[in-house]
Amino acid sequence: MHWTDRLHPLLIGVSDVVNRLDVDTRLLAASDVKLDRALFPLLSRLALHEPMNTVELANLVGRDHSVVSRQVAKLEALELVERVPDERDRRARLLKPSAAGRELLARVAVARRRWMEADFRAWPDEDIETLIALVGRMLDGLGSPDD
Amino acid sequence: MHWTDRLHPLLIGVSDVVNRLDVDTRLLAASDVKLDRALFPLLSRLALHEPMNTVELANLVGRDHSVVSRQVAKLEALELVERVPDERDRRARLLKPSAAGRELLARVAVARRRWMEADFRAWPDEDIETLIALVGRMLDGLGSPDD
DNA sequence: GGTACATCCGTGCATAATGCACGTTACACC
DNA sequence: GGTGTAACGTGCATTATGCACGGATGTACC
Numbered sequence A, B: 001m002h003w004t005d006r007l008h009p010l011l012i013g014v015s016d017v018v019n020r021l022d023v024d025t026r027l028l029a030a031s032d033v034k035l036d037r038a039l040f041p042l043l044s045r046l047a048l049h050e051p052m053n054t055v056e057l058a059n060l061v062g063r064d065h066s067v068v069s070r071q072v073a074k075l076e077a078l079e080l081v082e083r084v085p086d087e088r089d090r091r092a093r094l095l096k097p098s099a100a101g102r103e104l105l106a107r108v109a110v111a112r113r114r115w116m117e118a119d120f121r122a123w124p125d126e127d128i129e130t131l132i133a134l135v136g137r138m139l140d141g142l143g144s145p146d147d
Numbered sequence C: 001g002g003t004a005c006a007t008c009c010g011t012g013c014a015t016a017a018t019g020c021a022c023g024t025t026a027c028a029c030c
Numbered sequence D: 001g002g003t004g005t006a007a008c009g010t011g012c013a014t015t016a017t018g019c020a021c022g023g024a025t026g027t028a029c030c
Helices: A003-019 A021-030 A039-048 A054-061 A065-077 A099-119 A125-142 B003-019 B021-030 B039-048 B054-061 B065-077 B099-119 B125-142
Strands: A081-085 A093-097 B081-085 B093-097
Touching: A003 A021, A003 B003, A003 B039, A003 B054, A003 B099, A003 B125, A021 A099, A039 A054, A039 A065, A039 A081, A039 A093, A039 A099, A039 B003, A054 A065, A054 A093, A054 B003, A065 A081, A093 A099, A099 B003, A099 B125, A125 B003, A125 B099, A125 B125, B003 B021, B021 B099, B039 B054, B039 B065, B039 B081, B039 B093, B039 B099, B054 B065, B054 B093, B065 B081, B093 B099
Parallel strands: none
Antiparallel strands: A081 A093, B081 B093
């Protein structure tokens, strides 16, 4: 069996773990956070790639920009995200989490850390570091699928 | 920074790469496959965890069983998936890809292999093997989020 | 600096997807 | 057999989605 056929199912598995309803629901409940499940991924992505405009965020999550535009409007109404004018490009508005948005993500991060620490309890530190390094390198290569 | 705060963004990144519209669309186009984007993940999951019933598949992809029930019906109408009675539990029907479904997945796998090989061209074999081993071990631990 | 074209964005609109509630069948346990 | 639970499938109201469009701005080129 080719190694791509062994790696790809694992990547799908990672995706499923990240997206699994149980996980998000549990995390949000454990963090005492009430937020639409569709909105949370957007807020997370924004925190990871701040600042971003709407089109970039839409490409990242693989939806039409119109969908993201409406969802971002909701996040702004909840005061979890700020839209500031982009001085470089006045068509765009740069998105970034508000202080409240960051605080919400921090609460979830605490719950997630407990969950992950439990699952990696048996792992040597060096294996964790190797995992982080290799996955990071993989994403650097896969980052731009334009070739 | 805690290691969980370095690993988690990478997992999100993997999820985004797997789900990115461009990737799936490109792969399907490159494979000459016409299939609703919502249906393809179900077929892939079925091939990875065969056989499965509807509820298990619904939990895997994080949707209500009613949604998956309807999508599976579509896949069955396309003759990409077979539903056979489960002799152990006659309420359930076991799902598995049909011969045509497997053939479709195989065509996509060929295109994906080309894509992945290009991105890992600079990787030593041993790094690829380490990546596969570590991600696999991680998924084994994260597999059952019930604790 | 003017013209042509591409890009960012928000909204109307038709369509598709989603989840809940409910009924049916079947399992499990006592 | 009686009670509780689970695996469906479907009707239905609600929501999400993407396309198409228009306005504003950016970019390239001459």
